[in-house]
Amino acid sequence: MSMEELARSHDWKHQVLVLAFPFGSHPCSLLGLVRRLASDAPDVKFSFFNTATSNAAIFNDGRRNDNVFPYSVSDGLPEGYVRRWGVPEEPVELFLKAACGNFREAITAEVAGVEVGGVVSDAFLWFAGEIAAEMEVAWVPVWIAGLRSLVVHLHTDLFRQNLADSGHDEEKVINFLPGFSNIRNIDLPHEGIHADLESPITTMLYKMELHLPKASVVVVNSFKETEPVMFDLLKPKLRELLTIAPINLTSPTKSIINDEYGCLEWLDKEKPNSIAYICFGTFVALPPHELEALAEALVESGVRFLWSFRGNPEESFSEDVLQTFDVQGKLVPWAPQTRVLAHPSVGVYISHCGWNSVLEAIMEGVPMICRPFVGDNGLNVRTIGCEWKVGLGLPNGIFTKDGVMKAMETILDPYKGDQIRSNLKALKHLAFKANEPEGSSTKNFNSLRKLLTK
Structure with a gap:
């Protein structure tokens, strides 16, 4: 039986929609978390929405879950597009400009027939929260980087205000947030703090900042034990914060x-x-x-x-x-x-x-x-x-x-x-220690699993 036949013939308990950001290690990381969830919930369908090119790359690794199904989303690139060397952000910007409509179109074409029990997305895809709200289900954005970078992106206005007069002083130390005394102006993500406010990437990050506090749970690919100050800075800004690391690593042996x-x-x-x-x-x-x-x-x-x-x-x-x-x-x-x-x-x-x-x-x-x-x-x-x-x-x-x-x-x-x-x-x-049976990552993963597969 093909994957498509299996997807349509099985009597699923419900399905979880997964929206991937198809660049760098983002989709592979998200798929790693989804596979862990799927292994513990064989009666739940996980519908993984991603570009065809990215899906072909990350699903071609010899692993398989009979309840994880890839679906294609348009990459937003014009027909005949040739990637320009030295402009790595261009495909990302073209994808983002059309992403909201393209994901909605793909989801509408595939979700019929199986009740939706939750929406998981890359944290960049802020509009997934709106989709989840319309369906009246939980939204779980996943931040695949560390806690410190998320702190920066959820305090964008604070950083912009405090660095407004610093000009090109790259060595200016960040002295207005706890735990940042070793961080300099030059170390900050340009795309979120210093870039043009109208650029697609900066717009995406700004909208993410507005939407993440509304999420049911925010998952971060880190250990709170290794970044405790950052964890404490984030916790008051979010409904629930779960550190689950490493989300996509398996034992090398x-x-x-x-x-x-x-x-x-x-x-x-x-x-x-x-x-x-x-x-x-x-x-x-x-x-x-x-x-x-x-x-x-x-x-x-x-x-x-x-x-x-x-x-x-x-x-x-x-x-x-x-x-x-x-x-x-x-x-x-x-x-x-x-x-x-x-x-x-x-x-x-x-x-x-x-x-x-x-x-x-x-x-x-x-x-x-x-x-x-x-x-x-x-x-x-x-x-x-x-x-x-x-x-x-x-x-x-x-x-x-x-x-x-x-x-x-x-x-x-x-x-x-x-x-x-x-x-x-x-x-x-x-x-x-965080991944031991009573460790923080293990407990947090179990909480996430219950939320999405119960």
Whole structure:
């Protein structure tokens, strides 16, 4: 029986509508949470609304729940659209301009016949709250990043007012909110605080700020134990706040994700804590001069590495560098990241510091070297380097040969990196404790499950 036939033939208790934001790690994270819920409620249908391209990518991982069904939503792109290099926000803006109408159209075409028992959405999709209200069911927005970034987005007016006279003072410290003494103006998400108020992304964030306090429950992909001050700042603004982390991670030892490029076999031959794992996600790319600086640092330091590299290496590196790379490391188009980070040979993770990458590094106990790009990356870097002290930022937030070499030397050295690894061990302990049977993440997940599947 096909998935479509199963969806229509089964006598479902009710269905939960799920609205995904189809960029970066957002849809995969949301699907991870939905699959956990679906596994505990086989008589509830989960209708997952997302763009066709994104659905094809995230549902093609070998996993299956017989009660999770993908449905397509238009991506808002004009016919024949070609993505312009250097303008990563354009597809997002085109999607957002048409998202409200496109989701409503897709939902209307598919929901008939099965009672709706709740609406789950990416927190960015504020209009999901209006859809839930019209259906008189619970709305559960999911914030896939950390608590600190949500604090910023729910205090937009406060930040804009206090920073209005700061001009271009990037080093101005945030001294008007508890727990922000290590955060500077430059670390804040540009899209929410400094961008044009009329831009689609800023409009989305502003509407999210207005709507989240009306949600039945707000789920955040974090541990309240690791961000207690941020949790306390958020709690009065929301009806109910549930920290459930990690929402999309499975045990690497139980992972069914393939290792088609032989990363793990290669790592098996390396010394413990000796490898630099490098990955910057799927949504960003290094400027050429920083790519060159990172390559020079690797070559000159001699540090062995595994690099999940997006793009064509032959177009990005000289022949001499590629010859050195062939001996010194391994370049692959894709790596099974959670399994790689769990490998004992990996000693440092060089990353853009997206929140999911941060959580994965914490759960596997791997120190980070951080180069922020967009969104919450800057906040994450400062939290990692100055609050938790489990990794290192870079001078001026960019790759230079000397900056990378010094950071790698500090972390990979058994003595210099000892305090970082000790701090990371304590943070990892809090994360695992939250996921014990009586831990906060476990209890919060059970509360969410009862709300949506009872």
